[in-house]
Amino acid sequence: MTNDEAFFGRQLPFQTAPAPDLTATPALKAMGSRLQCQRCGHWLGPQDQLANQAWYCRQCLQLGRLTSQHKLYTIPEPNQLPKLPDGGLTWQGELSAQQQVAAQSVLAHVQSQTNHLLWAVTGAGKTEIVYPALVWALSQGWRVAWTSPRVDVCLELAPRLQAAFANVAQTVLYGDQPQPYQYCPLTICTTHQLLRFQAAFDLIVVDEVDAFPLATSPMLKRAVDHAQKPTGCHLLLTATPGEGLQRRVARKELAVTYVPLRYHGHLLPQIDLQIAWRWREKLRHGHLPVRLIRQLRAYCQAGQRFLLFVPHVADLPLVDRALHLAGITGGVTVHAADEARQEKVQAMRDRRVAFLVTTTILERGVTFPNVAVVILGGDDPVFSTAALVQIAGRVGRSAQFPTGDVTCYCHSYARRVRLARGMIARLNLQGRRQGGRP
Amino acid sequence: MNACVWCGRRLSGVVTVSQLWRWGPLVKTDVCQDCQTRLTPISSQHCPQCGRQQTDETVCHDCQRWAGQPLVNHALYVYDAAMKAYMQQYKFQGDYALRRVLQEPLRLALARESYDILVPIPVDQATWQQRGFNQVTGWLQTQPFQQALLVQATHKDQPQSAKDRAARLRTQQPFTLALNAADILRDQRVLLLDDVYTTGRTLRHAAEQIYLGGAKAVTSLTLAR
Numbered sequence: 001m002t003n004d005e006a007f008f009g010r011q012l013p014f015q016t017a018p019a020p021d022l023t024a025t026p027a028l029k030a031m032g033s034r035l036q037c038q039r040c041g042h043w044l045g046p047q048d049q050l051a052n053q054a055w056y057c058r059q060c061l062q063l064g065r066l067t068s069q070h071k072l073y074t075i076p077e078p079n080q081l082p083k084l085p086d087g088g089l090t091w092q093g094e095l096s097a098q099q100q101v102a103a104q105s106v107l108a109h110v111q112s113q114t115n116h117l118l119w120a121v122t123g124a125g126k127t128e129i130v131y132p133a134l135v136w137a138l139s140q141g142w143r144v145a146w147t148s149p150r151v152d153v154c155l156e157l158a159p160r161l162q163a164a165f166a167n168v169a170q171t172v173l174y175g176d177q178p179q180p181y182q183y184c185p186l187t188i189c190t191t192h193q194l195l196r197f198q199a200a201f202d203l204i205v206v207d208e209v210d211a212f213p214l215a216t217s218p219m220l221k222r223a224v225d226h227a228q229k230p231t232g233c234h235l236l237l238t239a240t241p242g243e244g245l246q247r248r249v250a251r252k253e254l255a256v257t258y259v260p261l262r263y264h265g266h267l268l269p270q271i272d273l274q275i276a277w278r279w280r281e282k283l284r285h286g287h288l289p290v291r292l293i294r295q296l297r298a299y300c301q302a303g304q305r306f307l308l309f310v311p312h313v314a315d316l317p318l319v320d321r322a323l324h325l326a327g328i329t330g331g332v333t334v335h336a337a338d339e340a341r342q343e344k345v346q347a348m349r350d351r352r353v354a355f356l357v358t359t360t361i362l363e364r365g366v367t368f369p370n371v372a373v374v375i376l377g378g379d380d381p382v383f384s385t386a387a388l389v390q391i392a393g394r395v396g397r398s399a400q401f402p403t404g405d406v407t408c409y410c411h412s413y414a415r416r417v418r419l420a421r422g423m424i425a426r427l428n429l430q431g432r433r434q435g436g437r438p
Numbered sequence: 439m440n441a442c443v444w445c446g447r448r449l450s451g452v453v454t455v456s457q458l459w460r461w462g463p464l465v466k467t468d469v470c471q472d473c474q475t476r477l478t479p480i481s482s483q484h485c486p487q488c489g490r491q492q493t494d495e496t497v498c499h500d501c502q503r504w505a506g507q508p509l510v511n512h513a514l515y516v517y518d519a520a521m522k523a524y525m526q527q528y529k530f531q532g533d534y535a536l537r538r539v540l541q542e543p544l545r546l547a548l549a550r551e552s553y554d555i556l557v558p559i560p561v562d563q564a565t566w567q568q569r570g571f572n573q574v575t576g577w578l579q580t581q582p583f584q585q586a587l588l589v590q591a592t593h594k595d596q597p598q599s600a601k602d603r604a605a606r607l608r609t610q611q612p613f614t615l616a617l618n619a620a621d622i623l624r625d626q627r628v629l630l631l632d633d634v635y636t637t638g639r640t641l642r643h644a645a646e647q648i649y650l651g652g653a654k655a656v657t658s659l660t661l662a663r
Contacts, residue, residue, distance in 0.1 A: 050570035065532045
């Protein structure tokens with residue numbers, strides 16, 4: 001006998017029925033002359049056929065292959081969850097006055113079951129602002145998912161939520177997780193894992209909604225809608241909503257709560273723009289902009305630690321060599337495929353290295369107290385507006401060191417850089433009205 | 439537009455002068471430049487028996503241990519991290535479209551071999567059911583081949599790729615000859631085709647059966663070593 005709980009609100013593929021009384025739909029459904037994958041929504045191409053004539057979906061292959069011989073089995077979500085009177089909250093912290101205001105607004109929207117965007121600047125304490133709404137949802141016996149496109153965000157968040165809601169059973173789902181699935185009131189997962197759910201959640205909190213790959217993937221956007229109950233709602237969290245989200249806010253299709261101030265009440269550092277003409281050609285010959293060298297040397301002498309962002313992994317060795325020639329040493333380079341990535345980031349946290357040269361992988365989700373940020377080539381297309389604002393947000397995150405420098409070296413005053421500066425300026429204007437200090 | 443079958447990135451439809459000069463239909467590729475060079479081809483310095491990439495051209499240690507049964511194998515690519523990733527996605531996740539990555543290199547390699555009959559290593563019934571294809575015949579396009587071998591239906595308790603060397607070498611003969619195989623194989627030069635040469639156990643089992651069927655020579659070609 002299969003465990004019923006494993007099927008509550010899920011869609012699991014089997015070739016033969018795992019248990020009698022389950023609702024089943026074919027995994028690939030013919031819509032007109034084409035087949036559509038019922039898990040990820042992908043339309044099959046004419047070549048997606050196996051040698052035994054079965055069809056298969058290539059898009060969600062990572063979650064286990066679905067073929068036309070499979071069916072998806074589910075039991076509609078029954079909400080057999082405990083209704084905790086206090087929401088299981090064990091968090092002892094206090095919200096600041098402006099966090100309190102935002103939290104009330106979020107709670108009101110969750111109670112009225114409307115979709116909502118929480119636009120809170122980097123370092124505003126987004127997670128904590130959601131707690132009151134989460135407490136209310138859990139006390140109603142709602143099933144809640146907290147999801148993010150980035151696995152590092154999930155992994156960092158899980159212990160925090162575990163500590164804050166110690167009385168709530170939680171499960172963490174991601175690509176190669178070691179624990180088996182459990183039916184819990186609170187599910188923390190990557191957005192990919194939502195593909196295994198169907199009309200399961202009353203509330204879905206999408207953390208870092210503008211991050212790759214969710215921002216560019218129709219499959220994942222569909223997964224969020226599909227995993228949510230028809231009566232449910234979602235709450236989007238971000239510091240840097242993309243143009244699409246901003247448009248929906250402007251058209252009043254999506255309610256929004258702004259938190260323009262960081263939890264310590266200081267404004268965001270503005271990006272200081274420096275034109276470095278033809279920096280890429282110079283870098284190819286092994287030279288960095290003179291002003292950049294001078295600035296970094298000053299940081300080294302003052303003992304100021306910094307992050308240097310470059311556009312591409314291929315630029316890392318060139319920059320590293322140029323820094324070495326200029327006598328700026330004591331740092332390491334980090335990129336996404338780096339095996340020692342975690343150790344290097346930890347070394348930076350522990351102040352064992354003076355600086356990191358890195359790509360956009362460190363744009364969000366990392367906190368180093370008292371760092372300066374330098375961007376080389378901010379006009380490169382890999383730095384989106386959101387990425388630039390996020391990178392600037394690495395500075396001044398701790399209450400002891402609430403300010404710092406963000407310098408961006410570009411060949412030209414690119415549109416994305418201009419928009420990023422504009423976004424910071426606009427948020428700071430709102431922040432100043434609420435009594436923010438520079 | 440077209441996307442690379444392996445990495446999914448858009449293929450740039452650049453037409454070169456030499457393609458125009460050839461004055462034929464444009465050759466459509468399914469694989470981008472990066473993915474074409476992701477696998478490491480085996481250079482001329484390899485073991486003359488098993489085709490393993492090494493620094494000299496002497497018979498390697500593993501082949502010396504196979505004293506009794508010499509089998510000449512050629513291999514196309516080194517079995518490195520990239521090849522493992524490919525096999526993982528193609529064979530174990532069952533992404534049949536990835537066969538197109540290696541169809542063209544295999545066509546060129548087969549054109550260099552001299553043989554009369556091509557015999558791909560079969561998959562057993564349970565694997566066929568589960569995977570939906572034979573990973574070896576997937577790489578063949580129009581090349582004629584003979585399914586002269588059958589694999590015993592008893593399902594293996596453990597896949598070959600999950601065993602260590604000693605356990606692999608203890609594997610019993612899994613193959614039998616197909617019904618009409620003896621007529622096809624008599625006095626023919628046979629080329630066996632398989633995906634990975636690891637210890638050589640599978641190919642030697644297959645070669646034994648092919649010789650029993652009356653073939654006069656058996657060599658083998660594998661995608662990876």
